[in-house]
Amino acid sequence: MKTMNTLMKKLAVISLIVFTAMVAIPLQAQFMARNAVVSPEVLQDQKVTFRLYAPEANKVAISGEWMPGFGEQLPLVKNDTGLWVVTAGPLKPEFYTYNFIVDGIRMTDPSNAQVVRDGTRYANSLIVPGEASDLYKVKDVPHGSLTKVWYNSPTLNMKRRMYVYTPAGYEGGTQKYPVLYLLHGGGGDEDAWTTLGRAVVIMDNLIAQGKASPMIVVMPNGNANQSATLGDAPDAAVATIAPGSPSAGQFETSVVKDMIPFMEANYRVITDKNSRAVAGLSMGGGQTFNIGLKNTDKFAWIGIFSTGMFGGVQGYGNYDPEKQIPGLLTNSASFNNALRLFYISCGEQDPRFEYTQKAITTFKNNKLIVATAAFPGAHQWSVWRLSLADFASRLFK
Amino acid sequence: MKTMNTLMKKLAVISLIVFTAMVAIPLQAQFMARNAVVSPEVLQDQKVTFRLYAPEANKVAISGEWMPGFGEQLPLVKNDTGLWVVTAGPLKPEFYTYNFIVDGIRMTDPSNAQVVRDGTRYANSLIVPGEASDLYKVKDVPHGSLTKVWYNSPTLNMKRRMYVYTPAGYEGGTQKYPVLYLLHGGGGDEDAWTTLGRAVVIMDNLIAQGKASPMIVVMPNGNANQSATLGDAPDAAVATIAPGSPSAGQFETSVVKDMIPFMEANYRVITDKNSRAVAGLSMGGGQTFNIGLKNTDKFAWIGIFSTGMFGGVQGYGNYDPEKQIPGLLTNSASFNNALRLFYISCGEQDPRFEYTQKAITTFKNNKLIVATAAFPGAHQWSVWRLSLADFASRLFK
Numbered sequence: 001m002k003t004m005n006t007l008m009k010k011l012a013v014i015s016l017i018v019f020t021a022m023v024a025i026p027l028q029a030q031f032m033a034r035n036a037v038v039s040p041e042v043l044q045d046q047k048v049t050f051r052l053y054a055p056e057a058n059k060v061a062i063s064g065e066w067m068p069g070f071g072e073q074l075p076l077v078k079n080d081t082g083l084w085v086v087t088a089g090p091l092k093p094e095f096y097t098y099n100f101i102v103d104g105i106r107m108t109d110p111s112n113a114q115v116v117r118d119g120t121r122y123a124n125s126l127i128v129p130g131e132a133s134d135l136y137k138v139k140d141v142p143h144g145s146l147t148k149v150w151y152n153s154p155t156l157n158m159k160r161r162m163y164v165y166t167p168a169g170y171e172g173g174t175q176k177y178p179v180l181y182l183l184h185g186g187g188g189d190e191d192a193w194t195t196l197g198r199a200v201v202i203m204d205n206l207i208a209q210g211k212a213s214p215m216i217v218v219m220p221n222g223n224a225n226q227s228a229t230l231g232d233a234p235d236a237a238v239a240t241i242a243p244g245s246p247s248a249g250q251f252e253t254s255v256v257k258d259m260i261p262f263m264e265a266n267y268r269v270i271t272d273k274n275s276r277a278v279a280g281l282s283m284g285g286g287q288t289f290n291i292g293l294k295n296t297d298k299f300a301w302i303g304i305f306s307t308g309m310f311g312g313v314q315g316y317g318n319y320d321p322e323k324q325i326p327g328l329l330t331n332s333a334s335f336n337n338a339l340r341l342f343y344i345s346c347g348e349q350d351p352r353f354e355y356t357q358k359a360i361t362t363f364k365n366n367k368l369i370v371a372t373a374a375f376p377g378a379h380q381w382s383v384w385r386l387s388l389a390d391f392a393s394r395l396f397k
Numbered sequence: 398m399k400t401m402n403t404l405m406k407k408l409a410v411i412s413l414i415v416f417t418a419m420v421a422i423p424l425q426a427q428f429m430a431r432n433a434v435v436s437p438e439v440l441q442d443q444k445v446t447f448r449l450y451a452p453e454a455n456k457v458a459i460s461g462e463w464m465p466g467f468g469e470q471l472p473l474v475k476n477d478t479g480l481w482v483v484t485a486g487p488l489k490p491e492f493y494t495y496n497f498i499v500d501g502i503r504m505t506d507p508s509n510a511q512v513v514r515d516g517t518r519y520a521n522s523l524i525v526p527g528e529a530s531d532l533y534k535v536k537d538v539p540h541g542s543l544t545k546v547w548y549n550s551p552t553l554n555m556k557r558r559m560y561v562y563t564p565a566g567y568e569g570g571t572q573k574y575p576v577l578y579l580l581h582g583g584g585g586d587e588d589a590w591t592t593l594g595r596a597v598v599i600m601d602n603l604i605a606q607g608k609a610s611p612m613i614v615v616m617p618n619g620n621a622n623q624s625a626t627l628g629d630a631p632d633a634a635v636a637t638i639a640p641g642s643p644s645a646g647q648f649e650t651s652v653v654k655d656m657i658p659f660m661e662a663n664y665r666v667i668t669d670k671n672s673r674a675v676a677g678l679s680m681g682g683g684q685t686f687n688i689g690l691k692n693t694d695k696f697a698w699i700g701i702f703s704t705g706m707f708g709g710v711q712g713y714g715n716y717d718p719e720k721q722i723p724g725l726l727t728n729s730a731s732f733n734n735a736l737r738l739f740y741i742s743c744g745e746q747d748p749r750f751e752y753t754q755k756a757i758t759t760f761k762n763n764k765l766i767v768a769t770a771a772f773p774g775a776h777q778w779s780v781w782r783l784s785l786a787d788f789a790s791r792l793f794k
Contacts, residue, residue: 056501058455104453107504113517114628120510122519140631143556147544149568159540171546171663231511234537266568 037083039111040098040126046090048128050100051111055082057102064098065380066091073101093130094382095198097123116195119187120230134205135389136198141208142168146200148190150228151262155254161228162220162259163190164267165200167207169214176268178396179216180301181255182388183280183287189229190221193388196381202389213396216269220259222284224251252291256298274340277395279303281384293325296338301395303343305387306379311355321362332368343391345373347383434480436508437495437523443487445525447497448508452479454499461495462777463488470498490527491779492595494520513592516584517627531602532786533595538605539565543597545587547625548659552651558625559617559656560587561664562597564604566611573665575793576613577698578652579785580677580684586626587618590785593778599786610793613666617656619681621648649688653695671737674792676700678781690722693735698792700740702784703776708752718759729765740788742770744780 039051050062061073066088076084097116099106108115112124127133144167153160167177182199184192193199199217206212227233255278263269270276278299280288285307292302309319322329335342346356353374363370373390377383436448447459458470463485473481494513496503505512509521524530541564550557564574579596581589590596596614603609624630652675660666667673675696677685682704689699706716719726732739743753750771760767770787774780 054502102502103500105451105499106507108519110503115519122512138629138631143547145544145546147542149542150540232535234535
């Protein structure tokens with residue numbers, strides 16, 4: 001028996017050596033070739049060339065955020081060296097994400113080290129330069145800090161993690177700052193605004209250009225059942241609790257009861273309501289609606305980006321603004337007096353757009369003062385980045 | 398001409414629609430199937446099953462950190478539903494990284510949201526649980542904060558970014574803390590210790606277990622020509638300057654002249670040398686050798702992990718300790734008096750190991766007090782995580 005085991009082990013070792021020898025050279029070649037491949041290459045005319053060295057692949061395509069639909073793909077063409085190439089565009093200046101699809105598998109571009117996570121999916125990013133994307137480029141300006149910090153949430157009965165942006169000059173200074181609480185959407189977590197949303201870059205640039213007041217931006221995890229993003233928490237719970245579920249409302253309460261006290265105890269923040277804003281996208285827009293309008297003694301600035309609560313999403317749209325926020329329509333003057341800014345934005349191609357327009361009309365018919373913005377795009381990050389830049393530029397002035 | 402263009406545009410649109418219709422259904426199917434795939438699945442016996450849904454792929458293999466060599470691969474086997482499967486192991490408890498190789502292309506596992514960056518490459522991670530990997534698991538313990546902060550480096554004539562870990566209790570407290578400056582290796586940047594190195598998790602756990610003193614850990618970018626990791630800096634310079642180049646030594650100077658003053662001005666740190674340590678891996682080990690031993694008035698604790706400066710790497714090994722650090726051998730007593738800990742570790746299968754042993758022998762023969770550690774493994778992160786845990790547990794006591 002022992003001899004048998006020994007023989008089998010020897011065979012296994014020999015197989016491994018043979019197998020290793022077989023794969024070692026192609027892998028090395030691939031590694032060398034990959035390192036020489038430039039992808040993406042942004043050309044002068046805003047066209048972008050994508051390349052993948054994949055001599056063994058049968059089919060390579062690219063799926064990019066500039067394409068109208070998620071399922072769309074543009075095929076790459078293989079040359080006789082095994083390099084697959086396609087040139088897309090011209091593309092409008094923007095921060096885009098994209099993936100390669102190699103023999104049916106969605107993957108990242110190995111030549112592009114810029115990778116962002118969208119929930120559980122990973123994609124590459126690229127910037128097509130121009131006026132419209134200038135705000136998303138890291139520039140040689142004073143940079144703020146980003147801290148991943150844990151705070152206690154008695155409301156949700158857990159320690160939870162959030163990201164805190166402090167503007168350049170915070171370290172070593174004595175000044176107190178206003179605070180924007182900035183909420184992500186469904187499927188996202190506390191990481192989303194700083195990666196897909198480029199919130200740090202946007203805030204650094206807006207502040208450096210004098211377009212936004214220096215402010216602290218708090219980006220919590222908006223999934224009430226999740227203490228931190230997957231892998232950064234012992235429970236590692238997948239976010240399952242959306243608005244409408246039994247836990248809905250608890251996160252909203254925790255912003256007021258847990259986060260504001262934490263920020264006031266640990267950061268140099270101005271504590272009056274005129275120096276406190278809340279904004280969010282999609283799911284976070286609905287949360288913001290409730291957090292902001294139910295706490296007008298705490299927040300004077302409210303920003304709702306691409307919410308589905310007004311309609312346009314299956315299962316939503318039956319909201320009753322007066323029931324949800326008593327007085328919102330019947331006593332709109334009290335809200336107008338309490339708020340410095342009630343802001344609603346949406347992408348013009350978002351299915352939520354027409355319902356948002358209807359809600360805005362209702363609000364305006366009831367003399368509720370609303371600032372509105374519409375941006376080209378569907379339910380997507382390009383709209384939310386523009387919303388953040390627009391909203392943040394109006395705050396605390 | 399105009400008609401021609403219009404016709405071509407129409408044809409292009411039609412092609413796009415046809416193409417989209419062709420790919421939309423398979424993509425959807427793939428997307429659905431992918432979400433149902435569990436990979437990796439760690440089994441009870443420490444075997445791990447990996448799965449990839451790839452009906453169109455011709456060849457799928459896995460390359461994992463538990464395999465002896467970088468080029469090694471283990472093939473997955475396709476079943477009749479298009480799912481590729483392999484079970485590896487049993488694997489020793491550890492934090493591992495791995496990639497799939499699909500038709501020759503190295504990619505991440507789309508079912509595993511845990512992804513780490515190693516220089517410009519991305520890999521998935523997984524933890525095989527057990528005593529040896531317990532320190533790398535996020536636990537329900539008090540968590541420290543991690544801040545990405547920019548500081549001014551007059552020495553390198555640029556604003557630079559670093560990561561600062563502050564232990565649980567730092568926020569809202571008044572206590573001052575000792576500081577460990579922790580340096581990455583060649584090809585890495587300021588992100589490496591917190592991702593591949595799991596430094597935050599290790600420090601949280603060691604401190605919670607009472608094995609390490611609460612401390613601040615500063616993780617700078619050790620590439621003297623790079624202000625921050627790729628994509629987070631306007632220059633986005635690829636790190637090109639290694640020790641031995643004209644700029645070598647400038648980074649080392651900047652630690653003492655730029656970082657220590659920044660930390661003392663902006664964080665609650667204890668400022669005497671007995672509360673200051675420096676450690677680094679590989680390239681960072683060489684930097685540490687110079688930073689620590691040339692500044693024994695600033696650092697009482699020095700940790701060198703897997704340095705190539707003693708030999709074992711092409712082009713290195715001609716170092717002369719006495720020339721580099723005058724008195725190190727001829728006046729070792731002064732170093733013994735100045736230092737609380739001079740620590741050297743290396744992986745037992747690292748080509749640097751035998752040269753490290755020789756250097757240690759030289760040091761000991763000259764009565765220089767050295768604490769040494771050897772860990773199973775080659776030039777790899779498993780050794781550096783163990784080195785950090787071991788070194789950090791000895792500090793500030």
